[in-house]
Amino acid sequence: MSESQTENLTVLRAHAPDIEGIRREVLDGLRKPEKSLPSKLFYDERGSELFEEISELDEYYLTRTETAIFIDRIDEIASRVGSGVILIEFGSGNSQKTRILLDHILDPAGYVAIDISQEKLTDSAAAIAAAYPGLNVLPIWADYTHDFDLPALEGSRTVAFFPGSTIGNFHPHEAEAFLRRVAELVGEGGGLLIGVDIKKDARILNLAYDDARGVTAAFNLNILAHINREFGAGFRLDRFRHQATYNEEQGRIEMYLVSLEDQTVSLGETEFSFGRDERVLTEVSYKYTVDEFERLAVGGGFHVKDVWTDPNQLFSVQYLEV
Numbered sequence: 001m002s003e004s005q006t007e008n009l010t011v012l013r014a015h016a017p018d019i020e021g022i023r024r025e026v027l028d029g030l031r032k033p034e035k036s037l038p039s040k041l042f043y044d045e046r047g048s049e050l051f052e053e054i055s056e057l058d059e060y061y062l063t064r065t066e067t068a069i070f071i072d073r074i075d076e077i078a079s080r081v082g083s084g085v086i087l088i089e090f091g092s093g094n095s096q097k098t099r100i101l102l103d104h105i106l107d108p109a110g111y112v113a114i115d116i117s118q119e120k121l122t123d124s125a126a127a128i129a130a131a132y133p134g135l136n137v138l139p140i141w142a143d144y145t146h147d148f149d150l151p152a153l154e155g156s157r158t159v160a161f162f163p164g165s166t167i168g169n170f171h172p173h174e175a176e177a178f179l180r181r182v183a184e185l186v187g188e189g190g191g192l193l194i195g196v197d198i199k200k201d202a203r204i205l206n207l208a209y210d211d212a213r214g215v216t217a218a219f220n221l222n223i224l225a226h227i228n229r230e231f232g233a234g235f236r237l238d239r240f241r242h243q244a245t246y247n248e249e250q251g252r253i254e255m256y257l258v259s260l261e262d263q264t265v266s267l268g269e270t271e272f273s274f275g276r277d278e279r280v281l282t283e284v285s286y287k288y289t290v291d292e293f294e295r296l297a298v299g300g301g302f303h304v305k306d307v308w309t310d311p312n313q314l315f316s317v318q319y320l321e322v
């Protein structure tokens, strides 16, 4: 198990994201008749900054609504999570929600953060370690859309934490497979505290993913800058535009980059041609009713113990048990 030292934190790198594997994912996506790019590539340093900005936008209700549910219902949530647990967060934990949770759960035995962005991971893990000196903090640099195993950790139970409705970025069959892997990871008596965005009026959703200031557009276009830098591609960001639409039938937001003209882009030895108005899918964000998500959770090896929502039923925080 290879490690790297930052300050007094050991970052586990055993499952470091496989850059060659991601290059293949990019090439495969661009070779498809309906082109697509892996949304995990949004989160380079610039992308993470832009997402921080998105989470503060008026139109993007998800982050503030989930945080409000945490603040209002933290006693019930903390008692569900229980004492002496190992808390495993998918994503780097720089959110206010992580701290609200760590402030209220009793004697956590350890905190594990898993993130594909090494910079974000080390920064936020160091901040958590500084804020909670007695807490055993273990950052793992990994791509959690793929398998990875955890070092043995002593704790009463293991509870996974997956906020923000990032579960929505998986197609339902992938989400079910992911939940099944989490159920295996937390084991008997283990749990999952998860944020799930609720189905609602398409006008609210379309605004949330296409804000007036164009921050989401910049976040979406930034994936091309990341691919240029990481894989030596020649994308011109000014030759694409952002598009986000709610697909009522599929129950998901679809984000695209639309080619503004006929163009050819090289990526290494490979050339890709884009027609005028051709779309590249960069993200899906599925929305669920509480019942629909319960069916998915059961398919993933969990049963739903608790669902907390805001007064306007915009968002839900759910506690699932294996």
Ligand code: AVJ
Pocket (backbone or CB within 6 Å): 054, 062, 164, 165, 166, 168, 169, 208, 209, 216, 283, 284, 285
């Ligand atoms: C952080 C993945 C939950 O899908 O709502 C925000 C990312 N995409 N605006 C989401 C995102 C466009 C966000 N997640």
